Amino acid sequence: xFESAELGHAIDKATYDREVPALREALLDAQYDLAQARSFxxxxxxxxxxxxxxxxxxxxxxxxxxxxxIHTHGMSEASDEELERPHMWRFWRLLPPxxxxxxxxxxxxxxxIMERAAGRIKDARxxxxxxxxxxxxxxxxxxxxxxxxxWMHLSRDAQKKRLRKLEGDPLTxxxxxxxxxxxxxxxxxxxxxxxxxxxxxxxxxxxWFVIEAQDPRYQKVxxxxxxxxxxxxxxxxxxxxPEALASPLSLPNLDAVNILRSLDLTQAIAKPDxxxxxxxxxxxxxxLTRHKAFRDHNVVLVFEGVDAAGKGGGIRRITQxxxxxxxxxxxxxxxxxxxxxxxYLWRFWRNLPRRGRFAIFDRSWYGRVLVExxxxxxxxxxxxxxxxxxxxxxxxxxRSKGIVVKFWLTISEAEQLRRFQERQTTRFKRFKITDEDxxxxxKWPAYETAICDMLDRTSTEAAxxxxxxxxxxxxxxxxxxxxxxxxxxxxxx
Amino acid sequence: xFESAELGHAIDKATYDREVPALREALLDAQYDLAQARSFxxxxxxxxxxxxxxxxxxxxxxxxxxxxxIHTHGMSEASDEELERPHMWRFWRLLPPxxxxxxxxxxxxxxxIMERAAGRIKDARxxxxxxxxxxxxxxxxxxxxxxxxxWMHLSRDAQKKRLRKLEGDPLTxxxxxxxxxxxxxxxxxxxxxxxxxxxxxxxxxxxWFVIEAQDPRYQKVxxxxxxxxxxxxxxxxxxxxPEALASPLSLPNLDAVNILRSLDLTQAIAKPDxxxxxxxxxxxxxxLTRHKAFRDHNVVLVFEGVDAAGKGGGIRRITQxxxxxxxxxxxxxxxxxxxxxxxYLWRFWRNLPRRGRFAIFDRSWYGRVLVExxxxxxxxxxxxxxxxxxxxxxxxxxRSKGIVVKFWLTISEAEQLRRFQERQTTRFKRFKITDEDxxxxxKWPAYETAICDMLDRTSTEAAxxxxxxxxxxxxxxxxxxxxxxxxxxxxxx
Numbered sequence: 001x002f003e004s005a006e007l008g009h010a011i012d013k014a015t016y017d018r019e020v021p022a023l024r025e026a027l028l029d030a031q032y033d034l035a036q037a038r039s040f041x042x043x044x045x046x047x048x049x050x051x052x053x054x055x056x057x058x059x060x061x062x063x064x065x066x067x068x069x070i071h072t073h074g075m076s077e078a079s080d081e082e083l084e085r086p087h088m089w090r091f092w093r094l095l096p097p098x099x100x101x102x103x104x105x106x107x108x109x110x111x112x113i114m115e116r117a118a119g120r121i122k123d124a125r126x127x128x129x130x131x132x133x134x135x136x137x138x139x140x141x142x143x144x145x146x147x148x149x150x151w152m153h154l155s156r157d158a159q160k161k162r163l164r165k166l167e168g169d170p171l172t173x174x175x176x177x178x179x180x181x182x183x184x185x186x187x188x189x190x191x192x193x194x195x196x197x198x199x200x201x202x203x204x205x206x207x208w209f210v211i212e213a214q215d216p217r218y219q220k221v222x223x224x225x226x227x228x229x230x231x232x233x234x235x236x237x238x239x240x241x242p243e244a245l246a247s248p249l250s251l252p253n254l255d256a257v258n259i260l261r262s263l264d265l266t267q268a269i270a271k272p273d274x275x276x277x278x279x280x281x282x283x284x285x286x287x288l289t290r291h292k293a294f295r296d297h298n299v300v301l302v303f304e305g306v307d308a309a310g311k312g313g314g315i316r317r318i319t320q321x322x323x324x325x326x327x328x329x330x331x332x333x334x335x336x337x338x339x340x341x342x343x344y345l346w347r348f349w350r351n352l353p354r355r356g357r358f359a360i361f362d363r364s365w366y367g368r369v370l371v372e373x374x375x376x377x378x379x380x381x382x383x384x385x386x387x388x389x390x391x392x393x394x395x396x397x398x399r400s401k402g403i404v405v406k407f408w409l410t411i412s413e414a415e416q417l418r419r420f421q422e423r424q425t426t427r428f429k430r431f432k433i434t435d436e437d438x439x440x441x442x443k444w445p446a447y448e449t450a451i452c453d454m455l456d457r458t459s460t461e462a463a464x465x466x467x468x469x470x471x472x473x474x475x476x477x478x479x480x481x482x483x484x485x486x487x488x489x490x491x492x493x
Numbered sequence: 494x495f496e497s498a499e500l501g502h503a504i505d506k507a508t509y510d511r512e513v514p515a516l517r518e519a520l521l522d523a524q525y526d527l528a529q530a531r532s533f534x535x536x537x538x539x540x541x542x543x544x545x546x547x548x549x550x551x552x553x554x555x556x557x558x559x560x561x562x563i564h565t566h567g568m569s570e571a572s573d574e575e576l577e578r579p580h581m582w583r584f585w586r587l588l589p590p591x592x593x594x595x596x597x598x599x600x601x602x603x604x605x606i607m608e609r610a611a612g613r614i615k616d617a618r619x620x621x622x623x624x625x626x627x628x629x630x631x632x633x634x635x636x637x638x639x640x641x642x643x644w645m646h647l648s649r650d651a652q653k654k655r656l657r658k659l660e661g662d663p664l665t666x667x668x669x670x671x672x673x674x675x676x677x678x679x680x681x682x683x684x685x686x687x688x689x690x691x692x693x694x695x696x697x698x699x700x701w702f703v704i705e706a707q708d709p710r711y712q713k714v715x716x717x718x719x720x721x722x723x724x725x726x727x728x729x730x731x732x733x734x735p736e737a738l739a740s741p742l743s744l745p746n747l748d749a750v751n752i753l754r755s756l757d758l759t760q761a762i763a764k765p766d767x768x769x770x771x772x773x774x775x776x777x778x779x780x781l782t783r784h785k786a787f788r789d790h791n792v793v794l795v796f797e798g799v800d801a802a803g804k805g806g807g808i809r810r811i812t813q814x815x816x817x818x819x820x821x822x823x824x825x826x827x828x829x830x831x832x833x834x835x836x837y838l839w840r841f842w843r844n845l846p847r848r849g850r851f852a853i854f855d856r857s858w859y860g861r862v863l864v865e866x867x868x869x870x871x872x873x874x875x876x877x878x879x880x881x882x883x884x885x886x887x888x889x890x891x892r893s894k895g896i897v898v899k900f901w902l903t904i905s906e907a908e909q910l911r912r913f914q915e916r917q918t919t920r921f922k923r924f925k926i927t928d929e930d931x932x933x934x935x936k937w938p939a940y941e942t943a944i945c946d947m948l949d950r951t952s953t954e955a956a957x958x959x960x961x962x963x964x965x966x967x968x969x970x971x972x973x974x975x976x977x978x979x980x981x982x983x984x985x986x
Contacts (some may be wrong), residue, residue: 055816062817067809074818081572099663105818174783290667316560323548324555325567325598339829362561 001195002210005153009222010215023224024064030231031065033102038099040239042231045107048152048191049160050180052213053055057152058105060220063389064211071096075106084298084354086396087111088136091348097341098144108133109197116193118184119176123196126411130200132392139389142242142382143343146234147206149353150223151198152213162214166379192357205240229262231277244381250453258452259467261350265412268472281319281481288485289322293492295356299401300394301484302364305409308419310470314480315360321481328353332363344368344378344386345393365390369454374446387457394463402490405484409470413444494688495703498646502715503708516717517557522592523724524558531592531834533637533732535724535846538600540978541645542683543673544655545706549597550645554720564589568599577791577847579889580604581629585842590834591637592847593812601626602690609686610679623693625885628647630699632882635735635875636836637726640699641718642690649680655706680982699731739876743946751945752960758905761965774974776815781978782815784986788849791895794977795857799940800930801912807902807973808853814974821846821949824933835982837861839986858883862947867939887956896984897956898977901948902963906937 011019034042045063048053056072057370073094082090084215088108091319112129115121121129140147154162163180183190202208215221269277288294300467301318303311319327330351339347345365353359368386372378394404411419418442423433440447459465466483470476496828498621504512527535537546538552555563566587583603585801589595605622614622617671633640647655656673659665672953676683689692695701702719706712722892762770794811796804814822823844838858847853865871904912912935916926933940952958959976962967 055818059817060811063809063813066805067803067812067817067820068822068824072817075817079572079574080575174852217760312559312561317558318550319560320556322559323567324563324565324596325548326608327560328564329561331561486707 001156001198002191003151005210005212006155006158007212007217008214009212011218011221013217013341013378016217016221020220021222022065023221027224027228028233029230030228030229031069034231035099036102037235038423040234041096041098041341042101042146043096043140044101044103044105044151044227044443045109045147046105047107047109047150047337047437048157048211048213049187049194050183051159051176052152053165053216054105055150056216056367057150057220057223060101061103061224061416062438064224065101069100071100071102073102073104073106075104075110081354085352086400086402089349089352090398092346094341095140095346097338099341102172108136109201113190113193113197117189125197126193127200130197132396134201134203134387135392137201137203139343139345139385139392140239141205142385144239145343146230148227148230149201149206149207149208150226151194152219152361153210154213158214159184159187169403197214201488205215211299231234233287233385240387241379242381244384246380249384250449253449258448259455260410261447263469264468265410265415265469267469267472267475269474271474274474274478277478278317278481281478281485282317284485285321285481285488288488288492289326291492294488297359297491298353298355298397298399299488300353300397300402300404301358301407302366302404302406302418303360303362304366304370304407305362305468305470306416308416309411309425309434310411310469310473310476311362311409312432313470313473314363314407314470314477316422317477317481318360318484322358329360329362330359332367336454344382345389348393352402355401364456366391366458369458370447370450371440373450374443390476391460391463394458394459394460398462403487405487406465406482407465407468407483408451408465409468410474411471413441415471416441494686494691495646495648498703498705499648499651500705501707502705502958503773503958504711504714506710509710509714512714513557513717516714516721520717520721520724522726523555523661523721524562527594527724528562528592530728532588533639533727534834535594535639535641536633537594537596537720538587538602538640538642539596539598539645540600540602540643541704541706542647542652542680543676544652544659544871545645545647546712547645549709550643550713550716551596553853554596554717557717557733558594562593564595564596566595566599567645568597568603570803570849574847575941578845579893579895580890582842582845585839588633588835588839590831592776596881602694606683606690609689609741610682613696614768616976618695619686619689623664625889626815627694627882628885630696632836632838632878632885634698634733635878637732638836639723639760641672641723642694642699642701644687644701644703644717645712646663646703652677652680653811680986695702695756723957734872735874735876735878735973739873743942746942751941752948753903753941753944756903756960756962756963758903758908760962760968762967764967767967767971770971771810771974774971775810776810777978778814778974778981781981781985782819784985785965789850789894790984791846791890791893792851792981793846793890793895793897794853795859795897795899796853797857797859797863797900798961799904799909800933801909801916801925802902802904802937802961803966803969804855804902805925806966807900807961807963807970808855809861810853810970810974811853811977815851820853821853822855824855825854825860832834837872837875838882841886845895859947859951863943864933864952866943867936880947882892882949884953887951887953891955896980898980899958900961900976901958902961902972905962908932908964909934 028357046058048054058072062072062075071094075090078090091104094102094104112121112126112133116123116126137147163176163184167176198208198210211219211222303315307310315329319329328351335347348361348365351359351361368378368390369383373383397404420433453469455465466479468476468479494616535723541547551565555565555980565586567582584597584601586593587597599714603616605619607627609616609619654678656669660669691703692841704712704715796808798804808822812822819824821844828840840860841854844852844854859872861883864950866876890897913930948958960970961969961972
C-alpha cells in the first residue's frame with residue numbers, strides 16, 4: 001500500500017515554478033465554477049504520519065485557491081459542547097455548504113488510528129469504527145459531496161530525517177514535540193494500523209490517495225493536480241445517482257393485513273381514570289428528570305403520525321410535566337436555505353440536545369421516507385437509502401448515552417375527517433388545518449404503505465417505534481407518557 | 494419600586510379557573526398570528542428573587558401556549574465555547590427568529606446583579622454594564638423585537654415563608670439549596686441592587702413589570718395578561734420606527750476637501766523592495782501567531798473598500814503567512830433566510846472566532862452604512878442607528894480580548910476603470926466583475942459621502958480604521974501587513 005510512496009518522488013524547482021502558475025489558475029477557475037454552480041460541496045481530508053507536511057499542503061491549497069470559499073479545520077480537542085453529543089457531531093457542524101470546500105486536518109480517522117496504535121482498542125473495535133466511517137462517507141457521497149482523502153506518507157528513515165531537520169532549524173523547532181518522537185518510536189505500529197485503515201476505507205467512491213511526502217514540491221503539486229482533475233470531472237459530468245433497487249420496496253400486499261390495520265383503535269380511557277393516570281405518569285416523569293443519572297443522558301423524542309392524530313396534544317402532556325428549561329421542541333417544516341445546502345440529516349444533527357436535556361421533534365427525519373417519498377420530493381434512491389442512514393443516526397445518538405423514543409400516532413380515516421371538520425370551525429384551532437392536510441388525506445393508501453415500510457425498517461431494538469392508538473385522545477396520551485417513563489426508567493436504572 | 498408588589502395580591506381558585514381558559518385561547522390565537530406574520534420576535538425575561546416562582550411562571554406560559562414556537566432558556570454556567578467569546582455571544586446565539594418567542598430565565602441582568610450584590614463590583618461598574626444592557630435592548634427593539642421584562646418580587650417575610658414551605662414538602666425540597674439561604678441572608682442587599690437595576694433599565698420601550706409572587710395564581714395570570722395585551726397591540730399596530738434625525742447626516746460639503754481625497758495615491762513600492770518587505774512582514778506575522786499570548790486573543794479583521802481595490806489580494810497576503818487552520822474567512826454577501834429572521838448584526842456575531850483564531854471579514858457589518866445606505870436597502874433610521882450599534886459590537890469584542898483591525902482600501906476612479914477592464918478580459922478573473930460593479934461605479938459620489946461618514950463615526954481608539962492607498966497594489970499590501978503586525982505586537986506585549 002505504501003510501496004509507491006517510498007520511491008523518492010521529487011520534482012525540481014524549475015519544473016515546480018513552471019507548473020504552479022497554470023495549476024493555480026486552473027484551480028481558481030474550477031473553484032469559481034464550483035461556487036457558481038452551488039451544486040455540491042468538496043470535502044478534503046489530509047491525514048498521514050507526523051512531519052509529513054500536512055499543514056504545508058493545506059496552506060498551499062489555501063494559497064493557490066481563493067481562501068474565501070475554503071473552510072480549513074484543524075481538529076484538536078473536542079469542546080465541552082461537543083463532548084456532550086455523539087462523536088460525529090463536531091464534524092457534522094463543520095460540513096461545508098454546497099459550492100464550498102472544507103479541508104480537514106484531523107478527521108473522523110484520527111480516533112480509530114490513535115486508539116488502535118496506542119493499544120486501547122483491538123482490531124474488531126477499530127473495524128467497527130471504520131465501518132461507521134465508511135457509512136458516513138457513503139452518505140456524504142450519496143448526498144452529492146466530492147470526498148477526497150490524502151494520506152501523506154514518509155518511510156521510517158525519511159520521517160526521522162524530517163523531524164531532525166525541523167528540529168535543527170530555529171524557525172521550525174517549535175513544531176517538533178516530545179509527542180512526535182514518541183509516535184516515531186511507534187513507527188511500525190502506526191504503519192500497520194494505517195495500512196489496515198486505508199485498506200478498509202478505500203472505496204470506489206472515496207479512495208485514498210497515498211502521497212509521498214519526502215519532497216514538498218512533488219507533494220503539493222500532486223495533491224493540487226488530483227484535486228483539479230476530480231473537481232473538473234465532477235463539474236463536467238452529471239451528479240452521481242446513489243445506487244438503489246428499483247421500487248417497490250414493500251412486500252407484495254397479498255392479504256390486506258398490515259401492522260397499522262392490526263391496531264385496536266377502540267381502546268379508550270374514561271375521564272376520571274385519565275385524570276388519575278395523567279397525574280401519576282406526569283409526576284413520575286417529573287421525578288425521573290430529577291434523577292441524578294438523568295444528567296448523563298440526552299433524550300430525543302420523535303413524534304410522527306397521520307395528520308390530526310394528536311401529536312401536539314401528546315407533546316404538551318410531556319412538556320407540562322417537565323421543566324421548560326430542559327426541553328426544546330423542534331417543529332419540522334420545509335428546510336431553510338442553509339439546510340438545503342447540506343446533507344438531509346444536517347438539520348437534525350444541529351438540533352441534538354446537550355446532556356440532561358430533551359429535544360422533541362414534532363415530525364422529524366422520517367419525513368424523508370414519508371411525505372418526501374409519497375409526494376416525490378426526493379429521488380427514489382434518496383428515500384431508499386434513508387432507512388439505513390436514519391438507523392445509523394439513531395445508533396450514534398444512543399451510543400453517546402442518548403435515549404431515543406419514537407411515537408407513531410394513528411387514528412382511523414373517519415376520525416381524521418371528524419377532527420379536520422372540528423378544526424375548521426374552532427377559532428383557535430383554525431391554523432392547524434390547511435389545504436395540504438386535505439390533499440394528504442386523499443393519499444391515505446400510499447401513506448399507509450410508506451408507514452408500514454418505515455416501521456419495518458427503522459424499528460430497532462435500541463430505538464423501537466411505539467404505535468399509539470389515538471382514536472381516543474386520553475388513551476393515546478397516557479400510552480405516550482407511560483412509554484416514556486418506562487424507557488427513561490430502563491435507561492436510568 | 495416594589496411597594497405595589499407587597500400588597501398581598503391574590504386571586505381565588507374559582508376566578509383562576511374561570512379566567513385561564515379564555516386567556517389561554519387568546520394567547521394561542523395571538524401566538525399563531527405571530528407565527529403567521531413572522532414580522533417580529535418576542536423576547537421575554539423572567540427575573541426576580543429566589544423562590545419567587547420564576548420557573549413555575551415559565552412553565553405556565555409553555556403550557557398555555559404552543560410550546561413549539563417558544564424557546565425556553567435556563568441560562569446556567571457558560572460553556573467553554575461561550576467563554577471564549579464576548580459575554581453577550583451566548584445570548585445572541587439564542588435570540589429567537591421572527592415569528593417565535595424566547596423566554597430567558599437568567600439573562601443579561603444576572604451578571605451585573607450577582608456581581609454587585611456580592612460586592613465584587615461597585616456601582617459605577619454596574620451602571621456601566623447596565624448602560625450596555627440598555628443599548629442592547631434598544632437595538633433589539635429598533636430591530637423590531639417585542640421585549641417584555643418581568644421581575645418576580647417577594648417581601649422578605651414572604652420569601653422566607655416560601656423557602657420554608659418548599660423545604661417542608663418532600664417533592665420540592667430539592668429546589669431549595671444552601672445558595673438560596675445564603676442569598677436570603679442578603680435580602681436587603683439584593684433589594685437595593687435590584688431596585689437600582691430596575692430603575693436604570695426601565696425604559697419606555699422595554700419597561701419592567703414588577704409582579705408580586707406571593708400567590709402563584711395571581712402571578713401567572715398577570716404575566717399571561719400582560720403578554721397577551723402587548724402581543725395583541727403589537728400585532729394590530731404598525732412596527733415601531735426607530736427614532737432618527739432626518740438625513741443628511743453629513744457635514745455640509747463646503748470645500749471639496751475630504752479624508753478620502755486627501756490620501757496620497759501616488760505612493761508605490763517597487764518590485765524588489767516589495768519582495769523583501771513582503772517576506773519580512775509575513776515572517777513577522779507568522780511569528781506573532783505563535784506567540785504564547787496569542788492564544789488568549791481573538792483577531793477580527795475587516796476588509797472594506799471600493800470595488801477592485803484589492804481586498805482579495807490583501808487578504809491572501811495575510812492568509813499566506815498564517816496557518817490556514819487558525820483562520821476563517823467570511824465573505825459577506827446577501828443574508829440568508831435564517832439571517833434575515835434575526836437582527837442585522839446576528840450574522841456577524843455568529844461568526845466571531847474562538848481564542849487564538851482569526852476571522853477575516855471580506856466586507857462586513859459596514860455594509861449597513863455603505864451599500865445598504867446608498868442603495869436604499871434599509872430605512873434611513875436603520876443605517877443611522879447602525880454607527881452606534883457597530884461601535885458597541887466592536888467594543889464588546891475588544892473587551893473580551895479581541896483585536897479588531899479594519900482596513901479601508903481605496904483607489905482612484907481611473908484606476909478602478911482600468912482594473913474592471915482587465916478583469917473582463919482575464920479568464921480566471923471573470924467572476925470578479927459583475928453588472929452590479931459597473932452600476933456601483935456610477936454612484937461614486939454617493940459612496941464617497943457614505944464612506945467619509947463611516948470613517949468619521951466608527952474610527953475609534955480601540956478599533957481605528959486604517960486607510961490603505963491601494964493605487965499601487967504593492968504599497969497597499971505592505972501597508973496592510975505592517976499595520977496588522979503593529980496592532981498584534983501592541984496587543985501581545
